[in-house]
Amino acid sequence: MLITFIISSALLTLITLAPLLPSNHWTVRVWEFPRLQIVFLILINILLMALLIAQDLGPFLALVIVNLCLLCYQINWIFPYTPFANTTVKMSKSSDLSSRIKVINVNVLMSNRDAHKLIALVEQHQPHLLVTLESNQWWQDALEPLHDAYPYRVNYPLDNLYGMHLFSRIPLSDITTAERVEQGVPSIHCIANLHNGKQIQCHFLHPAPPSPTENEESTERDIELLGLAREIANKQGSDSLPVLVSGDLNDVAWSPTTQAFLRISGLQDPRIGRGAYNTFHAQYAFARWPLDHIFHSEHFELVSLSRLSEIGSDHFPLLTEIHLK
Structure with a gap:
């Protein structure tokens, strides 16, 4: 023994x-x-x-x-x-709906064919922004029923597990898509224009993970995350726009890389003091950790944060609503 x-x-x-x-x-x-x-x-x-x-x-x-x-x-x-820690992002007490932005971020799993489940969740919660990851041309076609409600879209369909789509109810400007670190691994960057005239700088990412089937090392993922962190930090100032970063970062909230990202960028994680909100793996309750993230600058307060029901993917969707102070 x-x-x-x-x-x-x-x-x-x-x-x-x-x-x-x-x-x-x-x-x-x-x-x-x-x-x-x-x-x-x-x-x-x-x-x-x-x-x-x-x-x-x-x-x-x-x-x-x-x-x-x-x-x-x-x-x-x-x-x-955990709920035992102090929160870093305050709950909003404002009733000003024009200064709120609601985001659903979801890795749809490219082989998943339950698009109707995601459409139902979007119709139920009506986010301003819907970010889909691993979405290819099939998913782009399957989500066409959302086009009337989401007239502003960015399409980047790929069949390599790194396609991305952005659906928006509110106008988008300064849109750029880039494969910054790895070929075939894009990111979307834009400005979201709220109905009250305020603007938010948005970054949506899905770097490749360190794994035997993807990259043997975490170097590429770390370079993309920390490079964006430095870019955000260099733009900080009294006249800088509020910032929102979201996506499947293929990194857990408590990893040294994610902690360095928050420290360098100056962004905040609304999960701190509230819970891990484990979004992966949706089918195995004993093997879950927080892979899908939303970070924001100090300009925001939290309205709500929740993990939504499964949509046939190996990831749960993450729903976040924040208020621009």
């Missing part, structure tokens, strides 16, 4: 400390994702040791201490994304 707990504790130590290695390889960076699951495994390990060896804890005391240290380390990363 002692050998069993030594092995389990050693494995938990390995996957906890692996992200500290100076490597961008997916076998290292992937362990930044399941911190919630690792916390659960550590707790099980501690409970089993406490239950099975309660009569003779002495020889196992060192293992218990090691596991408690691992638990504290993992909780330190995910704690801001």
Whole structure:
């Protein structure tokens, strides 16, 4: 039994400390994702040791201490994304609807054919902006029923899992699409013009993840995210526009890259102090983490934030409504 707990504790130590290695390889960076699951495994390990060896804890005391240290380390990363932490974005008390913007961001899963589920959610919640990721020409055609309500659109259909579409109820200007870091991995940048005349600079991203089937390293994803962060930071000033960033970033909220993105850009995450809002994987409740994000500048307060019902994709849609102060 002692050998069993030594092995389990050693494995938990390995996957906890692996992200500290100076490597961008997916076998290292992937362990930044399941911190919630690792916390659960550590707790099980501690409970089993406490239950099975309660009569003779002495020889196992060192293992218990090691596991408690691992638990504290993992909780330190995910704690801001629990309701126990302090919020960084205040709830809006304003009733001014003309200064609100509502966004649905969703990775539709290119092979998914349940477009009617997404259309029903859009008709129910009526966001100002709908951002679809992994959307190809089939999805572009399937979402045509939304065209009357969303006359302003940006289409970038691709069959490589990185197509993007933007549907808007409000006018868009200064629209640019770019494959900034990787060929075939685009992003959309534009200004959204609210009905009260105010403008918001918007960036929509879907960088490739570090994985054995995509990029072996996280380098390209990190370059795209941190490059945009520096671009946003360089434009900050008294006359700068409010900023909104959204998309499937293929990075979890608590990773060092996402934390660096927020620190460099000066943007805020409305999930802090409210929850993780795990949007992936929709079919496996035991393997979920927050891959879909919305960040914004300090110009906004939060009206609502919610994870919507499944649409046949491996991602849940994320619905956010914010108020421009």
